[in-house]
Amino acid sequence: xxxxxxxGRRSRASILRAAAERFEADGFEKTTVRAIAKDAAIxxxxxxxxxxxxxxxxxEATSIELDLPEMHAVPHGELGHVLARHAVSxxxxxxxxxxxxxxxxxxxQDGQGAAARVRSVFAAQVLPFLSQEGSDAAVRxxxxxxxxxxxxxxxxxxxFDPLVDLGDEEAANRLGAALQAVIDAP
Numbered sequence: 001x002x003x004x005x006x007x008g009r010r011s012r013a014s015i016l017r018a019a020a021e022r023f024e025a026d027g028f029e030k031t032t033v034r035a036i037a038k039d040a041a042i043x044x045x046x047x048x049x050x051x052x053x054x055x056x057x058x059x060e061a062t063s064i065e066l067d068l069p070e071m072h073a074v075p076h077g078e079l080g081h082v083l084a085r086h087a088v089s090x091x092x093x094x095x096x097x098x099x100x101x102x103x104x105x106x107x108x109q110d111g112q113g114a115a116a117r118v119r120s121v122f123a124a125q126v127l128p129f130l131s132q133e134g135s136d137a138a139v140r141x142x143x144x145x146x147x148x149x150x151x152x153x154x155x156x157x158x159x160f161d162p163l164v165d166l167g168d169e170e171a172a173n174r175l176g177a178a179l180q181a182v183i184d185a186p
Contacts, residue, residue: 083144
């Protein structure tokens with residue numbers, strides 16, 4: 001028989017999986033605690049017990065580490081391409097990619113909470129990546145984030161056929177050239 005803490009961990013993980021699937025499919029506003037509970041095969045009160053609210057569950061389901069490469073280890077002329085390869089790989093991955101797709105859709109559909117979360121992730125993780133790139137690092141990080149988010153929005157939310165059909169390597173090469181142009185701009 002599983003211990004109470006082991007059962008609790010499994011229940012929590014089941015709730016997070018169900019929430020991520022539901023948030024990805026329906027967006028934040030249309031997702032209900034009851035629907036998540038049904039998907040996770042638990043009582044809705046358990047979600048409140050473990051997470052406190054739908055908002056707190058959303059924050060945990062969309063918690064993400066971009067795990068950007070160490071900038072000092074990358075030659076300056078390759079920064080855009082390294083970042084683009086990493087971004088394309090990340091967006092296509094199961095866990096962080098799903099969280100990013102959920103955040104992107106939610107920020108487009110549901111407004112300020114998800115958009116604030118996107119801003120905080122990119123400010124906390126992309127800005128430090130470019131901190132050695134001069135006094136306008138925040139502007140460059142914002143432009144780079146906009147390029148990456150625009151690519152992802154076109155591919156995963158709008159579903160532009162040319163982007164959806166684009167192979168990962170070609171997507172990374174094209175996006176990398178755009179990012180490198182921002183990095184190299186005077």
